[in-house]
Amino acid sequence: MAIVDFAFSRTSHDRSAHLRKDDAWRSAPGDLRVLVLGGEHVATTDGGGVRWVDEAEAPEGEWAFLGVRDGVRYAAVMVDRVPGELQPQSLRMIGPVIDTDDASLAVHAVGVARWHQTHRFCARCGQPTEVHAAGHERRCPACGTHHFPRTDPAVIMLITDAQDRALLGRQPSWPEGRFSTLAGFVEPGETxxxxxxxxxxxxxxxxxxxxxxxxxxxxxxxSSLMLGFFGQAEPGSDIVVDHDEIAEARWFTREEVTDMTASTDLLLPPNVSISRALIQTWHGGTIHGRWA
Ligand SMILES: [Zn+2]
Structure with a gap:
C-alpha cells in the first residue's frame, strides 16, 4: 500500500557533508542563500513561503550549513527571535503549503536549531560546548566529548481488524470527536x-x-522522526483504553469516516501529518475536513 504525500516526506537538497569540515562551505562555489530562524519559527515572504536572504542581510547568530541545490549553497542563521520584519512563521503551520524543495531545507534547519537550543552544555561534564561541523556537532572543550544532533524515533500506526476497520483514538486533552492514529516513542533495546x-x-x-x-x-x-506503520489486529482482542494516554478508542469503517467527517462528528489530523496520510491511504476515498 503506497502511502500518499505528506509534509517533509522528501529531501531535495544535497547535504554535502564534506563541505562541513573547516567551514569549507563558506568558500565553495555558488551563490549563498540564508534562512533566518529561531527554533521552529522561520523567516517568510508575506507568510506564504520561506524567505531567503543574502549573507550580508543575515543577522548575528550561529550558522549551520544545510547543503547545495542546483549549484546554490544554502545555510541557516539561528537567532533567539526572528525580527518581525522577516515575518516569522512556525514551520509546523506553513510546512504543508510552502514549496517542497524549501520545506526540505527548512525542516533540516529547524531540526538543527531546536537541538542547539537545548544542548548548549555538555551532558557529560556540564561545561559550555562549542559549535563544529558547520552546525552539525558540538564539542566540549573541557572533557573532549563530541555531541551530535539527536533524533528521537517514534512509531505511528494505523491498525486494522479482520473487517478492515481502522482503530483510532482520542487523547484525554482533545475535544469530543477528535481522533487520530495511535503513536508512541520507541524505547531503548526495542525493535x-x-x-x-x-x-x-x-x-x-x-x-x-x-x-x-x-x-x-x-x-x-x-526532535522526532515519525515512523509510520500499518498493523493487523489479532482476532478477538477487545478495546480496553488506558485512560492515561488515550481517553476513547474505537473501530471505524470507511463509510463512518466518510459520513462522520462530512458532518464534523469526526475530526481527523491535518494533511501535513503522516497520521492523516496513513488514514487517507487506508480509506482510499474522500475524507472531509480536519481539526484546526
Ligand atoms: Zn564535557
Missing amino acids: LGDAVRREVLEEVGVRVGDVTYAGSQPWPFP
Whole structure:
C-alpha cells in the first residue's frame, strides 16, 4: 500500500557533508542563500513561503550549513527571535503549503536549531560546548566529548481488524470527536515492530500481529522522526483504553469516516501529518475536513 504525500516526506537538497569540515562551505562555489530562524519559527515572504536572504542581510547568530541545490549553497542563521520584519512563521503551520524543495531545507534547519537550543552544555561534564561541523556537532572543550544532533524515533500506526476497520483514538486533552492514529516513542533495546505492538497494547489493549512499514516523517518539534506503520489486529482482542494516554478508542469503517467527517462528528489530523496520510491511504476515498 503506497502511502500518499505528506509534509517533509522528501529531501531535495544535497547535504554535502564534506563541505562541513573547516567551514569549507563558506568558500565553495555558488551563490549563498540564508534562512533566518529561531527554533521552529522561520523567516517568510508575506507568510506564504520561506524567505531567503543574502549573507550580508543575515543577522548575528550561529550558522549551520544545510547543503547545495542546483549549484546554490544554502545555510541557516539561528537567532533567539526572528525580527518581525522577516515575518516569522512556525514551520509546523506553513510546512504543508510552502514549496517542497524549501520545506526540505527548512525542516533540516529547524531540526538543527531546536537541538542547539537545548544542548548548549555538555551532558557529560556540564561545561559550555562549542559549535563544529558547520552546525552539525558540538564539542566540549573541557572533557573532549563530541555531541551530535539527536533524533528521537517514534512509531505511528494505523491498525486494522479482520473487517478492515481502522482503530483510532482520542487523547484525554482533545475535544469530543477528535481522533487520530495511535503513536508512541520507541524505547531503548526495542525493535520498531515491537514498539508498535507494545504501544497499541498499552494504550487500547489490542494485540497486533504483523506490521508493515509505510513511510517516515521528520518532525523536529522538537526532535522526532515519525515512523509510520500499518498493523493487523489479532482476532478477538477487545478495546480496553488506558485512560492515561488515550481517553476513547474505537473501530471505524470507511463509510463512518466518510459520513462522520462530512458532518464534523469526526475530526481527523491535518494533511501535513503522516497520521492523516496513513488514514487517507487506508480509506482510499474522500475524507472531509480536519481539526484546526
Ligand atoms: Zn564535557
